[in-house]
Amino acid sequence: MNVIFDAGPLITACKFKVQGKPIIDYLSDKCRIMIAESVEEEVAILGARYADGIVAGKRIVKGEIQVSPLNGYQWQQIMANYALGKGEKDSMELCGQTDSGILITDDYLAFIVAVRLGLKTRMMPDLIVDFAEMNKLTVEVAASIIKAIQPRYQVGVIEHNLTRLREMK
Amino acid sequence: MVKVIVSVKEEIIKAAERRKAKGLDEEISQFLAELIDLGFEHRLLQLYKRFESGEISLEFFAMEMGLNIRGLYAILEEFGLPTSNIKAQISV
Numbered sequence: 001m002n003v004i005f006d007a008g009p010l011i012t013a014c015k016f017k018v019q020g021k022p023i024i025d026y027l028s029d030k031c032r033i034m035i036a037e038s039v040e041e042e043v044a045i046l047g048a049r050y051a052d053g054i055v056a057g058k059r060i061v062k063g064e065i066q067v068s069p070l071n072g073y074q075w076q077q078i079m080a081n082y083a084l085g086k087g088e089k090d091s092m093e094l095c096g097q098t099d100s101g102i103l104i105t106d107d108y109l110a111f112i113v114a115v116r117l118g119l120k121t122r123m124m125p126d127l128i129v130d131f132a133e134m135n136k137l138t139v140e141v142a143a144s145i146i147k148a149i150q151p152r153y154q155v156g157v158i159e160h161n162l163t164r165l166r167e168m169k
Numbered sequence: 170m171v172k173v174i175v176s177v178k179e180e181i182i183k184a185a186e187r188r189k190a191k192g193l194d195e196e197i198s199q200f201l202a203e204l205i206d207l208g209f210e211h212r213l214l215q216l217y218k219r220f221e222s223g224e225i226s227l228e229f230f231a232m233e234m235g236l237n238i239r240g241l242y243a244i245l246e247e248f249g250l251p252t253s254n255i256k257a258q259i260s261v
């Protein structure tokens with residue numbers, strides 16, 4: 001399972017912890033986490049003085065987060081019409097170049113554009129619940145993760161995921 | 170605090186001078202510094218509305234503010250604003 005993280009969810013996954021462990025560590029052994037070079041720059045290089053930037057940097061060095069160069073740009077013209085950042089555009093391009101890639105973004109515009117491009121797209125809380133559905137995470141751990149990242153999301157998003165988890169019990 | 174030299178509209182300087190002449194206990198530089206802070210906040214809230222409506226992305230928002238995403242997160246958290254604009258509000 002190839003999962004391409006945009007900068008926002010990557011920062012969230014490296015910042016918030018459950019049982020003393022960054023959330024990224026609950027995910028990296030369950031899927032192949034890939035990021036574009038511009039996302040690495042934003043999160044781990046420009047962010048090297050922040051705790052979550054260090055978490056990301058260490059996982060990149062260990063190969064738990066794979067930084068993947070792009071093989072060109074197929075949607076440059078389309079994306080030029082949207083007010084998106086480089087990391088968001090590159091993440092979509094990378095997803096388009098990756099077999100069975102799933103883009104993880106928590107940004108509305110990036111989400112809409114990605115869906116319109118035909119990319120499989122999920123918000124990070126949905127990925128957590130998907131892993132619980134696949135028995136890759138226990139329902140309890142998944143619920144703890146959703147609660148930990150709660151400050152980043154709108155109430156309905158969190159409740160949606162907690163309801164899905166309750167239905168699994 | 171960093172000191173910079175900037176061009177300011179004459180009417181703003183006159184307004185600052187009038188405030189001082191009326192006995193308001195503040196330096197002109199302090200008044201101008203407050204205006205810059207307010208301008209920054211105004212710009213942030215203006216862009217936040219565009220971000221909230223989905224017109225611009227988070228990264229574009231950060232770029233327009235001259236910040237990186239993490240810097241923007243810190244400011245949005247300070248203002249108590251959600252950093253994800255995908256809405257699914259609960260109807261009450």
